Amino acid sequence: MASPTIPAGRTPLQLTAKDFKSDQEVRWCPGCGDYAILAAVQGFMPELGIARENIVFVSGIGCSSRFPYYMNTYGMHSIHGRAPAIATGLSSSRPDLSVWVVTGDGDALSIGGNHLIHALRRNVNLKILLFNNRIYGLTKGQYSPTSELGKITKSTPAGSADSPFNPLSLALGAEATFVARTIDSDRKHLQSVLRAAAEHKGSAFVEIYQNCNIFNDGAFELIKDPETRDDHLIRLEQGQPITFGSQGQFSVVHPAGGFGLQVRETAGLGDERPVVHDATVAEPAYAFALSRLSGSDLNTTPIGVFRAVERPSYDELLAKQLTDATAGSTGTPEQMLTDLLHSGDTWAIL
Template identity: 55%
Template sequence: MSIETALTVLKPTDFASDQDVRWCPGCGDYSILAQMKKVLPTLGVPREKTVFISGIGCSSRFPYYMNTYGVHSIHGRAPAVATGLKCVRPDLQVWVITGDGDGLSIGGNHLMHAIRRNLDINIVLFNNRIYGLTKGQYSPTSPLGQKTKSTPMGAIDNPLHPLSIAIGCEATFVARSIDTNINHLGEVLKRAAEHPGASFVEVYQNCNVFNDGAWDYAKDRDTKMDTTLELQHGKPLIFGKLREKGIRLNGMNPEVVELGKGITEDDLLFHDERSPEPSLAYLLSRMRYEDGFPEPIGVFRSVDAPRYDVLINGQIDEAIQKRGKGDLEALFNSGDTWTVE
C-alpha cells in the first residue's frame, strides 16, 4: 500500500492534471473523462500504480488530462505498448484509450492480439464514426453511404463493428455505453477495471464538429427507450418506453416481438454474460438500429480465462528456477561469435 493510499482518501479532483483540456466545446470526450475521474477513486489503486496509454487522435490526448502516469504513443500502437508494460510491471493498472480510427484502422492488428492474449488491461474505444483530429474523413466505423471530406459521394466500405471484432477475438469482457448516459458509463468502466483480464469497452461518443448527431437515436429522450436495450445478466431482453417489447430467437435469428397476445417473458432470450460460448454475445453485437433492432448497452460478456501477463511471468520464473538468472554478457559472447576488424 502506498503512503498516498494509506493516508488519503482520493477524490475525482485528485485525478485531474494541471493541463488545460483541449477538446472542442461540447465534445463527448469530456463526459468520458469526467466519469473516469469519478471511477478511479473507488478502485483503491494509487495514482502511481495507474497508467493511461494512448495512440493518436482526439481521444489520445486523454493521458495529459489524468494525474497519473501516462504514455502518448504512436498511431495504433497503444495496445502493443500496453502489452509490454503490463508484462514487465504486472502490478500496474493499465488503461488503453483509443478511437475508432486509431484502434480499428492502423491499430487493428495490435488491438486484436492484445484482446486475444487476455492480458490484464482495460481498453476503452471512443467511437464517433469519424476521424476528428484530421478534420472529418470517414473512419472504419462510418456507415455505408456516409458523405465526408474523403467520401464526397458516400462511403462504400462495409463498416467494422468494434464489439463483434472483440468477441470474435474471444474477449473475456466486452461492454458498450454512451457518453451522455453518465451513470451507466461509470458502472461499465468500474466493472471493466475490476475484471481480471482484457476488458474492452466501446463508448458511443459524439463529435459535434465533424459528425454531430451520429448517435442521436440512442441518446434522445424521446427515442432511446425504443432504440437501445440495457443488458442485465439473467434477465430477459426487454425494451420500449412501456417495456412492452422484447427479443426472442427464431431459429438462429433474433426478432422483435410484442409482449402479450400469447407472448410472455419466458419466450424471450435471456441474457447470460457469463456463458463460455460467445455466440449469443456475438449475436447481440450484431443487432443494429438500422435493421430494426434496439442496440444493446451494458456488459455483453464477462468470463474468466488464462491471462497472458500471468502466464509469461510464470514461464520466466520457471526458467530462472531451472537455469538461474543468467548473464547477458555471457549470452552475447556464447555460441557462434566473430570479430569484425
C-alpha cells in the same frame, strides 16, 4: 532477476476525482463527448482503491488519445494505432500496474486493427476504452471504419463505399473475454461498465458511443433523446430478461430453429420467452448474436456488458513461464551467466 526498484507507495488512498485531474488545460472542442467521459473516468477512479502511481493510461493518436495528458497518473500519448502494442509490453512486464488504453474508432479499428485483435486474443491485462464517434475528428472530418455505408464526408463526397465494422462483433471474433458498450452521456451507466471492466482480469474491451459535435453531431441521438431512447436502447442486466421499449413492449428472443437473436413485440410472443441475459456464457455465439442486434441505424442497440468470461491473462501465463524457469536455478545471476557462457562444447587453451 531483480525487478525494477520501485519505492514503496506513499499516496494515501483517500482519493477524489480532483486527485486524478492533471494540471493541463483540457483542449477538446466545447461540447465534445470526451469531456463527459473524462469526468466519468476521473470520478470513478477513486473507487478502484489503486494508488495513482500504479495506474497508466496509454493512447494512440486522435482526439480521444489526448486523454492521458489530462489524467494525473502515469501516461503515454504514443503513435497512431499502436497503443495496444505498447501497452502489451508494459502490462506483461509490469503486472503490478493497472494499464488503460484510450483509443478511437480510427485509431483502434483502422490503422491499429492488428494490434487490437492480437491484444484481445492474448487476453493482455488491459482495459481498452474505444471512443466511437464514427468519424475522424482530429483530421477534420473524414469517414471512419465505423461510419455508416454511404457516409458523405470531405473524403467521400459521393458517399463512402466501405461497410462499417461492428466493433463488438470484431472484439468477440478476436476472442475477447470482456466486451461491453456504453454511452458518453449516461454517466451512471458509463461508470458501472468501467467498474465491471476494471474488475475483469485480462482484456476488457469497452465501446463508448461518443458524440463529435463538430463533424458528426447527433450520430447517436436516436438512443440519447429521451423521446426516442427507450424504444431503441436495450439495457442488458445480468440475470434479467432482455426487454425494452417505453412500455416494455419489445423482447429479445432466440427463435426456435434460428441462429441469432431477434427483437419481437412482447405482446405477440406466445410460448416464446425473452432471453435472460448472462454475460458469463462460455459460448461466444450468444454475445455475438447480441452484438448483431445493433447496426448503423441504431434501431435496436444493446448497451451493458455483453460478455465477461474467465481465461488466463497473458501476463499470468508469461509470469508462470518465468517462475517455472527460475524454479530450478540456483546461484547468483553472475554465476548463472558464467555457466551459460560455458555451456556447449568448450575447450581450454593453456
